[in-house]
Amino acid sequence: MIEKSVRELSADLHARRVSSEELTRHFLSRIARHDGRLNSFITVCEEQALAAAREADIRLAEGRAGPLTGIPYAHKDIFCTEGIRTSCASRMLDNFIAPYDATVTEKLRQAGAVMLGKTNMDEFAMGSSNETSYYGPVRNPWDTERVPGGSSGGSAAAVAARLTPLATGTDTGGSIRQPAALTGITGIKPTYGRVSRWGMIAFASSLDQGGAMARSAEDAAYLLAAMAGFDPRDSTCADRPVDDYVAHLEDDLGGLRIGLPKEYFTGDLDARVGACIEAAVKVLEGLGVVFRDIHLPHAHLAVPAYYVVAPAECSSNLSRYDGVRFGYRCENPRDLEDLYKRTRGEGFGAEVKRRIMIGTYALSAGYYDAYYLKAQQVRRLIAADFRNAFEEVDLILGPTTPAPAFRLGEKVDDPVTMYLSDVYTIAVNLAGLPGLSAPCGFIDGLPVGMQLIGNYFEEARLLNVAHRYQQETDWHRRRPPGFD
Amino acid sequence: MALGPSDVEKIAHLARLAIDPTDVETYARNLSDILAFVDQLESVDTRDVTPMAHPLDMTQRLREDVVTETDRREHFQAIAPAVDKGLYLVPRVIE
Numbered sequence: 116m117i118e119k120s121v122r123e124l125s126a127d128l129h130a131r132r133v134s135s136e137e138l139t140r141h142f143l144s145r146i147a148r149h150d151g152r153l154n155s156f157i158t159v160c161e162e163q164a165l166a167a168a169r170e171a172d173i174r175l176a177e178g179r180a181g182p183l184t185g186i187p188y189a190h191k192d193i194f195c196t197e198g199i200r201t202s203c204a205s206r207m208l209d210n211f212i213a214p215y216d217a218t219v220t221e222k223l224r225q226a227g228a229v230m231l232g233k234t235n236m237d238e239f240a241m242g243s244s245n246e247t248s249y250y251g252p253v254r255n256p257w258d259t260e261r262v263p264g265g266s267s268g269g270s271a272a273a274v275a276a277r278l279t280p281l282a283t284g285t286d287t288g289g290s291i292r293q294p295a296a297l298t299g300i301t302g303i304k305p306t307y308g309r310v311s312r313w314g315m316i317a318f319a320s321s322l323d324q325g326g327a328m329a330r331s332a333e334d335a336a337y338l339l340a341a342m343a344g345f346d347p348r349d350s351t352c353a354d355r356p357v358d359d360y361v362a363h364l365e366d367d368l369g370g371l372r373i374g375l376p377k378e379y380f381t382g383d384l385d386a387r388v389g390a391c392i393e394a395a396v397k398v399l400e401g402l403g404v405v406f407r408d409i410h411l412p413h414a415h416l417a418v419p420a421y422y423v424v425a426p427a428e429c430s431s432n433l434s435r436y437d438g439v440r441f442g443y444r445c446e447n448p449r450d451l452e453d454l455y456k457r458t459r460g461e462g463f464g465a466e467v468k469r470r471i472m473i474g475t476y477a478l479s480a481g482y483y484d485a486y487y488l489k490a491q492q493v494r495r496l497i498a499a500d501f502r503n504a505f506e507e508v509d510l511i512l513g514p515t516t517p518a519p520a521f522r523l524g525e526k527v528d529d530p531v532t533m534y535l536s537d538v539y540t541i542a543v544n545l546a547g548l549p550g551l552s553a554p555c556g557f558i559d560g561l562p563v564g565m566q567l568i569g570n571y572f573e574e575a576r577l578l579n580v581a582h583r584y585q586q587e588t589d590w591h592r593r594r595p596p597g598f599d
Numbered sequence: 600m601a602l603g604p605s606d607v608e609k610i611a612h613l614a615r616l617a618i619d620p621t622d623v624e625t626y627a628r629n630l631s632d633i634l635a636f637v638d639q640l641e642s643v644d645t646r647d648v649t650p651m652a653h654p655l656d657m658t659q660r661l662r663e664d665v666v667t668e669t670d671r672r673e674h675f676q677a678i679a680p681a682v683d684k685g686l687y688l689v690p691r692v693i694e
Contacts, residue, residue, distance in 0.1 A: 214674050307654040321653050350659055419639045430614060437615075439687050444680035450690050452615070460617025468616055469626065472607070473633055475614040489640050491650035496643065498651060530629050531636045547654020571655075 116141055117277040118592070121186055121334040124280065128175055128185040135175065135185030139168035139229050142187045146231065146278045149598055153254050153276060155269040157192045159232035160199055167229045174227055182361075183341050184227030188281040189273045192233035193240055194325070195314040196220050203316045204248040205238045207436050207443045207462035217314025218346045219283060219325055226341040231279055235269030238464045239433065240290055240318045242266050243536045246527055247466040254523070255298060256595035257561055261520040264294030264536075270328050271298040276598045281338045282328045287319050288421055289515075289540025291326045292552035296515035296564025299554045301335050301581060301591060302328040306572050307547035308353035310339075311346035319428035320351075322421075322544040331591050332553060332581035336360035339574065358575040364582040369403035371580070373567075374508035378414040379539055385518040391556030391563040392514055398587050399512075399580070409508060411500040416493050417542035418534055423477050423490035424545070429467075430474030436462060469530060498546040505570045510580065514539055515552040515564035543568055551577040554590040562590070601631040 116138065119127070127133045143161055150156055164187070171185035195201045195213035197220075202208045216224070223230070237247040245253040245268025253268040255261040256276040263272040267284030271294035274282050284291040286304035295302030303326050310325040317323060327338035340360050346352045375396070380389055396406055438444035438458030445461050448454035463471070477486035504511060516536060526533040543550040548568055555565040569577045585591050602610075604623045607630065611618045618626060672685060681688035 210678075212678060214671065214678065308657075347660070347662070351653070351655070351657065353655070353657075354660070413643065416640060416643060419637045422633060422637055423640070434615075438680060439689055440675075441678045441680075448690050451692055454690055455615040456612075456617040459615055460619075463616070465622075468618070469629055469633070471614050471616060472610045472626065472630060476602075476610050476630070476634075479610075479613060486637065486640075488650055489645060490637075491652060492645035492648040493640055493643060495648050495651035496645070498654070529632075531632050534633075534636075545651075545654070 117145070120331060121182070121280055121329070121337045124186055125182050129180065131175070135168040135171040135229060136165060138185065139164050139187050139231070142231055142279055149276055149278060152259055153256060153272045154251050155235055155253050155272040155276070155278065156189070156232045157202055157204065157235050157250050157269070158200055160230065163199065164229050164231050171227045171229060181226055182337050183223070185229065186281065187229045187231050187279055188223065188283065188338070189232060189234045189270055189279040190220065190230050191236055191267055191270050191283050191285060193236060193285055193316045194220050194283060195316070196230070196233065199233065201233065201316070202249070203239050204236045204250055205463065205467070206249045209249065209443065211442050213314070215314060218311035218348060219342050220314065223341055228341065234273055234282060237266035237268065238467050239316070240266040240285055240287055241429070241466050241470055243289065243293060243533050244526065245269065246523065247464055249464060252523055255520050256598055257299065258520065261522050261561070262297070264297035264520065266290040267328065268294045271295055271300055271302070274300045274328050274330060275595060277594060280329065281334060283325060283342070284328045285315060285323060285325050286544065287322045287425060288544050289537035291328060292515050292540050292550055292564070292566055293537055295328055295552040297520040297562065299562030299590065299593060300328060300330055301332050301551070301553045302326065303335050303339055303551040303574065303577060304543070304549060305339065305343060305574050306353070306549045308351050309572065309574065310342050311349040311352045313346055313348040317432040319425040320432060321428060322425060331585055332551070332578045333364055336364060336578045355572070360575050360578050363575040363579045366579045367403070368399070368580060368583055371404045371510070372508040373399065373404050373406050373510045373512050374409035374504055375406055376409055376411045376414065376511060376513055378411050379513035383517055383538065384514055387558045388514050388518060388563050392512070392565055395555040395565050395584065396512070398584060402583055402587070407508065409504045409511065411504060411542070413493065413496045413500050414542060417497055417545060418538055420490045420493040420497065421541045421545060422473065422534060423486045424494060426470040426474035427477050427487050428474070430471045430478065433467070433471055494545045497542050501546045501548060510576060511568040513566050515566040519558050519561035519563055539566060547571070549574050549577055551581055553581040553584065556590060602627050602634065
């Protein structure tokens with residue numbers, strides 16, 4: 116049951132070979148059995164999941180079911196869920212029960228998907244290792260002494276360990292793709308605006324985007340199809356039809372032009388990761404893809420530009436946590452300023468505080484032009500690099516991360532080194548483009564991911580290429596030992 | 600640009616963040632490292648480059664000027680730390 120695809124599970128559900136309740140109980144029991152080693156869930160909602168499963172079984176019996184009806188999924192704890200705690204992995208929201216559902220939550224409910232629980236993550240999605248969570252780090256199922264990546268580390272670890280067939284994620288600088296790569300699963304961050312941000316707790320609003328995490332591109336296509344679409348409640352949501360991702364999975368790749376950015380294959384890349392990407396190129400060439408070298412001349416400035424833009428937006432977004440209307444409040448405040456300062460000082464962890472301070476500094480009088488304006492100008496140059504590249508090629512391929520999963524604690528004390536683990540993913544968010552990571556090999560038992568980058572709203576193409584690749588390879592079928 | 604402890608205290612005040620005095624040195628070092636890293640941005644000439652505030656060229660949509668939200672005050676205030684008679688309570692501001 117745990118190795119079946121969403122399409123196969125859905126066929127079983129529709130044919131009444133299995134009920135959603137049985138399926139849901141099966142995954143809940145796997146969570147109970149295995150998650151003590153991973154800490155991938157902050158909240159497991161057994162009761163609500165079983166109720167949703169029974170509801171799905173009624174829909175299936177009455178013929179009102181779609182492809183996700185009755186299929187369990189795990190929801191990143193950044194999406195608001197009415198009546199179930201949404202913590203964003205922060206002490207600040209440890210007691211927060213949202214009074215409404217995020218649009219994504221609502222859409223998945225309407226699709227009949229069954230939410231198993233809320234997954235662990237870096238606090239407020241700020242981190243690349245899942246070590247900044249108030250609820251403790253998530254461990255990588257391939258080696259529990261290593262990180263699963265972040266910020267969607269709980270979702271990634273849960274999918275990799277087969278604790279759920281599907282999981283949601285969000286990606287501001289690589290938070291879907293980087294953990295997908297480090298845990299050997301498939302994750303897609305769509306074009307900015309493709310998935311509604313309404314009810315998705317904000318970190319950096321011009322970069323944040325929700326997306327899908329699954330074992331295969333095919334499974335991710337089903338999940339993304341249910342998440343994507345216009346939402347009038349999100350003023351930045353794209354008002355254009357959603358492509359039929361599933362229908363395009365089998366499209367022929369003959370003559371497709373894919374660019375390999377020279378700047379992504381330098382000394383900063385672990386040569387063994389480079390070799391995995393080269394092997395993937397060979398597989399895709401066999402499917403008719405034509406490769407050529409391209410240049411993204413400002414690639415090296417993406418991480419520095421991001422660490423101005425994202426903290427600036429974060430400092431503004433997180434000013435709402437003031438201890439007055441919801442969330443954590445300090446004990447016995449002396450006065451209003453003490454209430455604000457201690458609430459925030461006690462409610463936020465170190466990385467969140469660092470980013471709020473960097474953003475506050477970059478936006479403060481006298482420094483705005485040197486930091487924020489400059490970073491926004493560089494952002495334009497980075498987006499222009501991609502625009503120029505897409506005049507020559509249809510897609511871009513490269514590594515997702517410079518190296519496989521690192522050890523817990525290895526980078527916590529050195530923020531800049533930690534930030535550089537997103538060196539290949541961040542530019543995609545600055546430009547607002549869609550990106551996908553899919554497993555393409557192993558190094559010493561640890562998964563390696565390749566990243567496909569598409570032009571705006573080319574999600575169907577990314578999923579198509581990854582799916583065709585996965586029909587030729589079995590990296591995405593490997594299961595971490597000890598999670599039978 | 601390197602930040603000292605007094606810079607950190609000033610920024611923390613602007614951000615309304617209480618910082619443990621024993622952590623100020625560490626924050627000063629971390630923030631200085633991040634700013635030094637960010638300083639690479641100066642290596643590129645950006646004269647005449649229009650700042651990019653948003654990834655998509657889009658304009659704000661307008662909607663009909665009609666009421667779409669219902670009154671859910673009690674629902675929202677149920678999760679507030681302190682309320683009284685429909686009001687949010689904070690420490691006394693005016694003596």
